[in-house]
Amino acid sequence: MFKELSQLAGLMKQLPKIKEDMENLQKKLGEINAEGDAGAGMVKVTVNGKMEVLACRLSDEALKGNDKEMLEDLIRAATNQALEKVRRQAGEETAKLATSFGLPPGFSIPGLGG
Numbered sequence: 233m234f235k236e237l238s239q240l241a242g243l244m245k246q247l248p249k250i251k252e253d254m255e256n257l258q259k260k261l262g263e264i265n266a267e268g269d270a271g272a273g274m275v276k277v278t279v280n281g282k283m284e285v286l287a288c289r290l291s292d293e294a295l296k297g298n299d300k301e302m303l304e305d306l307i308r309a310a311t312n313q314a315l316e317k318v319r320r321q322a323g324e325e326t327a328k329l330a331t332s333f334g335l336p337p338g339f340s341i342p343g344l345g346g
Contacts, residue, residue, distance in 0.1 A: 253329055257326065260325060270309035271309075278314060288311075
């Protein structure tokens with residue numbers, strides 16, 4: 233119990249730095265990009281660390297198929313793959329930040345993908 237109180241007191245002293253580091257993390261998350269693809273590259277989707285879709289590219293081959301359901305499935309699969317990649321990267325960045333504050337490994341910072 234005293235160890236946790238000591239950690240909390242240490243964090244309280246670091247609040248200005250923590251605020252600055254959190255703002256930097258938010259900026260960094262916006263700069264993270266990840267790409268997912270499906271159908272052997274027929275569909276490629278790029279997302280950023282803010283979970284925004286930046287691009288969705290369809291190959292000529294994907295359009296020739298004239299199969300709406302398949303294309304919808306490929307878009308969904310590529311988007312989910314890209315989101316998973318960016319979540320993993322965001323989690324790694326959040327973990328680094330938490331460790332720099334002296335928090336235990338695996339500690340998550342709510343709202344930051346940890």
